[in-house]
Amino acid sequence: MACAPDAYVDVNSDYYFREIVDIYRSSSTMEAATATIRHRLDQLHNVTLNIAVTGMAGAGKSTFVNAIRGIPHNDPQAAPTGVTETTMTPVKYDHPTMPNVKIWDLPGIGTTKHQAKTYVKHKKFETYDVFIIITSERFRENDVLLATAILKQKKLYYFVRSKIDNDVYAEQQINRYSEGQVLANIRWDCQKHLRDLGNPKVFLISSFYLEKYDFPQLIETLREDLPENKRLALIQSLPVYSTDILRMKCKQFRKMIWLTAFGAGAVAINPIPGLALACDFAIVLSFLGKVQKAFGLDDESLQRLAVRVNKPVCELKSAMNSRFKDGVNSDVVRQFLATPGITVAASVQFMMTFLVGVGTLVAGGMSVATVHYILNKGMAEMEEDAKAVLTVAQII
Numbered sequence: 001m002a003c004a005p006d007a008y009v010d011v012n013s014d015y016y017f018r019e020i021v022d023i024y025r026s027s028s029t030m031e032a033a034t035a036t037i038r039h040r041l042d043q044l045h046n047v048t049l050n051i052a053v054t055g056m057a058g059a060g061k062s063t064f065v066n067a068i069r070g071i072p073h074n075d076p077q078a079a080p081t082g083v084t085e086t087t088m089t090p091v092k093y094d095h096p097t098m099p100n101v102k103i104w105d106l107p108g109i110g111t112t113k114h115q116a117k118t119y120v121k122h123k124k125f126e127t128y129d130v131f132i133i134i135t136s137e138r139f140r141e142n143d144v145l146l147a148t149a150i151l152k153q154k155k156l157y158y159f160v161r162s163k164i165d166n167d168v169y170a171e172q173q174i175n176r177y178s179e180g181q182v183l184a185n186i187r188w189d190c191q192k193h194l195r196d197l198g199n200p201k202v203f204l205i206s207s208f209y210l211e212k213y214d215f216p217q218l219i220e221t222l223r224e225d226l227p228e229n230k231r232l233a234l235i236q237s238l239p240v241y242s243t244d245i246l247r248m249k250c251k252q253f254r255k256m257i258w259l260t261a262f263g264a265g266a267v268a269i270n271p272i273p274g275l276a277l278a279c280d281f282a283i284v285l286s287f288l289g290k291v292q293k294a295f296g297l298d299d300e301s302l303q304r305l306a307v308r309v310n311k312p313v314c315e316l317k318s319a320m321n322s323r324f325k326d327g328v329n330s331d332v333v334r335q336f337l338a339t340p341g342i343t344v345a346a347s348v349q350f351m352m353t354f355l356v357g358v359g360t361l362v363a364g365g366m367s368v369a370t371v372h373y374i375l376n377k378g379m380a381e382m383e384e385d386a387k388a389v390l391t392v393a394q395i396i
């Protein structure tokens with residue numbers, strides 16, 4: 001009989017566990033507790049995230065919007081980019097796989113103080129969670145005015161200096177500077193123009209190479225600054241541009257696993273015919289489907305990646321080896337849930353230490369622990385697939 005490696009039990013990811021315990025303590029029945037947990041799961045998965053990208057004409061706003069959605073510039077859903085295209089009005093772009101995440105391409109402010117003030121009013125600032133102010137040269141007075149107005153609305157904002165790849169290339173050709181020197185010079189120049197704001201951090205990025213320069217730091221900073229419930233939406237929605245972001249995605253999803261397991265396993269409203277394990281199949285399927293999309297392993301994402309890296313999609317797909325290589329579908333997940341020989345003792349023991357005094361749960365304990373194991377293992381398998389795809393795509 002196969003014995004599960006302990007790695008998939010992951011008893012340490014106790015995020016939301018206190019909340020789960022509280023829900024059980026305050027619910028009169030197990031059904032009521034499960035309903036509350038499912039409601040909480042819906043809330044967390046449907047949290048909205050609105051990112052506004054703004055800056056002067058030609059700064060690289062639309063290119064950045066496409067890059068963080070993982071969409072090639074020639075995709076039908078792409079924001080138009082180019083040296084002559086101009087974004088005149090705010091345009092909302094849906095995320096390709098997450099309908100609750102919106103990226104807004106906002107035109108920059110004009111040239112007078114008055115325009116900076118009216119900009120705040122006209123652009124419905126309350127809609128946005130975060131502002132990214134982009135420049136491709138040096139930040140100017142208008143950018144400072146805009147940041148001040150955003151700050152007054154108690155919103156998060158970040159300065160981004162784009163097209164760094166161009167600068168590095170040009171300076172290396174002309175002055176034979178090292179990459180480090182070029183970046184230090186640009187940073188110094190940006191800071192000089194932003195002194196009035198108390199030297200905020202500036203992120204130097206290239207939308208063509210997200211894995212290089214400061215984009216990873218921008219995401220880490222954003223992740224830290226956003227409220228916890230928005231973090232999953234941010235991290236889930238980003239394209240997989242490096243192993244670090246993949247790791248970050250796993251970490252963020254792992255926090256959801258106990259909550260999902262309790263939502264699915266404690267009371268089986270939608271049990272699986274022919275399976276001894278009682279759990280809500282739809283919840284398990286939905287979680288694994290979300291992981292698949294976030295890891296860029298669904299057909300649409302693979303297709304977009306194939307265009308981006310100029311490789312046939314079948315070559316990317318052939319790198320996948322897990323049970324999910326042909327997709328996360330009902331048959332595969334049903335088969336997975338039926339897998340015999342799952343050792344969940346450590347998970348059950350962990351649950352029990354937390355759930356002392358909430359004895360009613362015990363009946364569903366085995367199902368919860370098994371679902372917990374399956375979600376962890378499923379995610380680990382897809383992580384391996386994602387790494388293999390990135391290797392073939394020559395991204396890592």
Ligand SMILES: Nc1nc2c(ncn2[C@@H]2O[C@H](COP(=O)(O)OP(=O)(O)OP(=O)(O)O)[C@@H](O)[C@H]2O)c(=O)[nH]1
Pocket residue numbers: 055056057058059060061062063064080081082083084085086087088162163164165166205206207208
């Ligand atoms: N090398 C390089 N070029 C970039 C980068 N970002 C944008 N560009 C180029 O800069 C030009 C302008 O980019 P857009 O994204 O259209 O700029 P925008 O701010 O949306 O422009 P408007 O809508 O006209 O205000 C395009 O030719 C892009 O390909 C980058 O990070 N690196």
Ligand SMILES: [Mg+2]
Pocket residue numbers: 061062063080081085086087105
């Ligand atoms: Mg544009």
